[in-house]
Amino acid sequence: MPMTLLHTYLQAHAQGIALVEAASQLEEKDLTALGADPTTTKNLLALAKIYFGDTSFSQYQTQCIGTSHNLTTLLAIERYVSRIKTTRNQWVLRVKLCQTPEQHIAHVAKQYMPSTTPKEGIRIRRRDNGAPMTVSLTGASTILSDFVSALDADQPIASLNALLSGNAVRPQTQTHIIIPLDKLDKVTQGDNDVIVHTSHGATMTGAEFVQRTLEDEGFATLVSPVQGAINLYRTRRFASTKQRIMLQAQSHSCAWPGCRKPIDKCQPHHIVAWKYGGNTNIDNLVPLCPYHNGINDDYAAAHNSISTRRGWVTKYKGKPTWSPPQTITRN
Structure with missing residues (x-):
């Protein structure tokens, strides 16, 4: 393939650390003289300071220099790192992301991001010429979950009108109690039921255990810390959507x-x-x-x-x- 301008650009762009190292030997005026626009100049010098500048975290810096990420990915990494408070933790995340394949960086970085609690409120966006407006609500899940459940995804505006006019039915919640078996000595799977061996020597079926423990409490699921969900019971009868409700106990x-x-x-x-x-x-x-x-x-x-x-x-x-x-x- 003959060398082209595009080929040269893409090859250089792919060598992210090499570009940054070269920029570390130059000043702003030098990069400008080479034809770099202000944004590119700012980005290259910022990366050069991080990867090749003086730091008390030189061991972390050395690990990062070995990355094969391109220039765009290095800049993306810094956007995630900038959200971390302490310098040491920034370097820890930087090393982790430099060693992470590009397609997984967003997922890995998300695990390190500080959790934030959004403020309750409402955002309204109005448009000209009678175009539809947008309303965004942030509030307690106990309230908004009922609101969302009352809306029909296929007819959202019609169902909203019904809700505002008082004609919508409020969704009913169903109690679903999860019974952990941490304190029971042994759990075995019988042909038709879970067999529970209690710490004081008693043996009973899972249905008997639930009957004794949760009379008239709604749904109940026996859960083993090792085996996960085992079986579902309702003290009066089995539910027709048994497995779906069991999944609710897991997630x-x-x-x-x-x-x-x-x-x-x-x-x-x-x-x-x-x-x-x-x-x-x-x-x-x-x-x-x-x-x-x-x-x-x-x-x-x-x-x-x-x-x-x-x-x-x-x-x-x-x-x-x-x-x-x-x-x-x-x-």
């Missing part, structure tokens, strides 16, 4: 990392897909929203292989966990 939202879609908007997802022989058992089900259910790499999950797409959700010790995709380098 209150979509199991995909960073997704906050509530559990009642999710679908029971087969970890090992049905078409690959997966069973519709609770240990093979996790709640995923329709979008993440669609992008989950079912083939990799079923064959326990490397995913090159979007990764896949599995379970570890009864809890949903995400297996990220990996980049395969072909020579």
Whole structure:
């Protein structure tokens, strides 16, 4: 392939640290003389100070210099790092992100970001010429969850009118009590029920345990710290949506990392897909929203292989966990 201007630019851009090191030998006027615009000059000098300037965290700095990230990714890393308060913690995150594949940086960085509690309030955006306006509400989940549940996703404005006129029915909440088995000596799975062996020597079925413990309390789920959800009971009768309700005991939202879609908007997802022989058992089900259910790499999950797409959700010790995709380098 003949060398072109674009080829030269892309090759240089890909060598992020090499560009930064070269910039560390120059001043602002030198970069300007070479044709750099003010923004590029500012970015290069800022990176040069971080990666090649004086610091008391030289060991961290040395680890970062070994990164293969391009210039754009180095700048993205600094946007995440700037949100961390202490200098030491900034270097810890910088090292972590420099060693993280570019496609996973956002996910990894999010785990280090300080948690913030949004302020309650309302934001209104009005538009000219009678165009639709936008209203954004921030408030207690106990209040807004009822509000959202009363809206019809297919007819949002009509359902809002019904709500404002007082014709909407307030959503009913159902008590769902989770019974941890930490203090019980042994839990075994019988043919039709869970067998509970208590610490004082008694043996009873899970249904008997729930009957004794939670008379008329609604739904109850027995949960083992190791095995996860085991079985679901209702003191008067079994629920027809048994497995869906059991999933609520494991997660209150979509199991995909960073997704906050509530559990009642999710679908029971087969970890090992049905078409690959997966069973519709609770240990093979996790709640995923329709979008993440669609992008989950079912083939990799079923064959326990490397995913090159979007990764896949599995379970570890009864809890949903995400297996990220990996980049395969072909020579």
